[in-house]
Amino acid sequence: QVQLVESGGGLVQPGGSLRLSCAASGFNLDYYAIGWFRQAPGKGREGVSCISSSDGSTYYADSVKGRFTISRDNAKNTVYLQMNSLKPEDTAVYYCARHQMEEGGNSWSSLVEYDYWGQGTQVTVSS
Numbered sequence: 068q069v070q071l072v073e074s075g076g077g078l079v080q081p082g083g084s085l086r087l088s089c090a091a092s093g094f095n096l097d098y099y100a101i102g103w104f105r106q107a108p109g110k111g112r113e114g115v116s117c118i119s120s121s122d123g124s125t126y127y128a129d130s131v132k133g134r135f136t137i138s139r140d141n142a143k144n145t146v147y148l149q150m151n152s153l154k155p156e157d158t159a160v161y162y163c164a165r166h167q168m169e170e171g172g173n174s175w176s177s178l179v180e181y182d183y184w185g186q187g188t189q190v191t192v193s194s
Contacts, residue, residue, distance in 0.1 A: 069093040069183045071163050076188030079153055083192070087148040089163030089185060096120065096139070100166035101146040102175060103137065105159035105190075114176025115161070116148060121169040128176070131157075153192045160187040 075087040089101060102117040116137040117126040125137050136149040146163060164181035166174075174180045 069165065071165060071183055071185035073161060073163050073185040073188040076161060076190045078191045078193065080194055081154055081192055083153050084149070084151045085153065085190060087150065087161055087163075087188060087190070089146040089148075091144045091146070091165070094165070096141050096144050096146075098169055100169055100171035100175065101139070102164050102166055102171065102181060103146075103148045104162045104164060104178075105157075106162070106187075107156075107159040110159075112162070112178060114178075117166065117171040117175035118146060119169060119171045124171070126171060126175045150190070153190075155192050158190060158192050160189050162187045 070092045072090045079085055098120055100119045103115040104112050105115050106112040115128050118137045118139050134152045138147045163185045165183040166180055167182050
């Protein structure tokens, strides 16, 4: 049974760091791109980052580029999102999701391309 479980969220001060984890089970992580999304209160869900399974290509939203880093550990069936230099506007519930294909590519931030989602983990950046 496919399952994605996020962890690592919490409360941090501006400029701080967090590492989110997405533990996958019920499928082979080698064959699916995994994306991170976030949803702030009153706003829609937006793509943050994605990592492909075929060649390890990564994709980032402009708002997080240079601050966030996505990585994958297939041996642990886990995808990570390292979040540095956090800003209050990063506050949101963060979700990981399974892309329907290996690549991600130009569709990496399209919600419709993802078929399974985790329950989300709260990230709050505040003084």
